[in-house]
Amino acid sequence: MNQQKFIIPFRGRITRKDRERLKGHKSFILWFTGLSGSGKSTLSHRVEELLYQQGIHTYILDGDNIRTGLNKDLGFSEEDRRENIRRIGEVAKLFVDAGVVVLSAFISPYKRDREFVRSLVPEGDFIEIYVKCPLEVCEQRDPKGLYKKARQGIIRNFTGIDDPYEEPENPEIVVETDKMSIDECAKKILDYLKERKLLEVD
Numbered sequence: 001m002n003q004q005k006f007i008i009p010f011r012g013r014i015t016r017k018d019r020e021r022l023k024g025h026k027s028f029i030l031w032f033t034g035l036s037g038s039g040k041s042t043l044s045h046r047v048e049e050l051l052y053q054q055g056i057h058t059y060i061l062d063g064d065n066i067r068t069g070l071n072k073d074l075g076f077s078e079e080d081r082r083e084n085i086r087r088i089g090e091v092a093k094l095f096v097d098a099g100v101v102v103l104s105a106f107i108s109p110y111k112r113d114r115e116f117v118r119s120l121v122p123e124g125d126f127i128e129i130y131v132k133c134p135l136e137v138c139e140q141r142d143p144k145g146l147y148k149k150a151r152q153g154i155i156r157n158f159t160g161i162d163d164p165y166e167e168p169e170n171p172e173i174v175v176e177t178d179k180m181s182i183d184e185c186a187k188k189i190l191d192y193l194k195e196r197k198l199l200e201v202d
Contacts, residue, residue: 019099023057026198027096029121030189032105033114033168034131035160036146039177039185040105043131046186048103056199060096061088061104063078076157089117096121109165124196125186129189130171135160137178 003179020026030047040043041062049056067074071087074080085108095102108114118126138160139147152160157163168174173192193199 009074016097016099019097019159020201021200022100025056025200027099027101028125028127029092029096029117030101030103030127030129031108031114032075032103032129032131033108033171034136034177035135035165036107037141037143038131038133039182040107040131041131043107043175043177043182043185043189044103046182047189048119050186050190051101051199054199056101057099058101058103061092061198062104063106066106076163077109078157080184081109085110085113086119089120092117093120096125107159107165109159111161111166111169114168114169123193126169127173127192128171129173129175131177131185132167132174133177 016027030044031099032044034040044060044062048060051058066088067084071084074084083194085106088106092104094104108117113127118128120126142148146155146158147161149155150161159165173189175188177185180188
């Protein structure tokens with residue numbers, strides 16, 4: 001028997017809007033996507049620092065950290081990657097409801113998975129940031145030595161080597177980390193947020 005039909009979410013009196021007013025800013029998802037080594041984690045942490053300095057309530061969800069806890073039971077097959085992003089999307093949705101700006105840094109190689117997360121929240125609450133960097137540059141950086149292991153066949157299903165990366169078609173923001181400094185990239189993101197008045201409440 002499918003017992004999902006018996007689940008009725010309880011709706012409290014305190015709403016997302018109430019939480020946003022309390023914090024003094026809107027809540028939304030900054031979704032950093034790009035190849036391993038493109039600079040997603042470094043950039044997301046820099047953006048968080050700058051938002052923190054402005055009194056913005058934030059939280060970072062990062063690939064490696066999530067896989068040591070919530071998603072430690074998942075591998076790297078296409079099916080597991082999809083479930084990985086689904087769970088992360090649901091967690092990000094909860095943060096948005098809590099009135100928090102959530103920064104999610106994941107390769108998230110498949111368009112359909114990123115679009116699924118976008119569909120979880122109201123329009124405008126999912127800001128896709130394509131951290132664009134050529135594969136050869138990412139491979140030269142190889143901060144964790146993963147590309148080397150992938151080339152040696154030690155790591156399988158590695159994005160960019162034997163698994164595809166589907167570039168975002170219409171991301172809200174594109175930053176090119178092989179051409180721009182981390183601070184330049186972070187400024188571009190903050191300028192976008194300020195222009196759309198996301199760092200304040202109505």
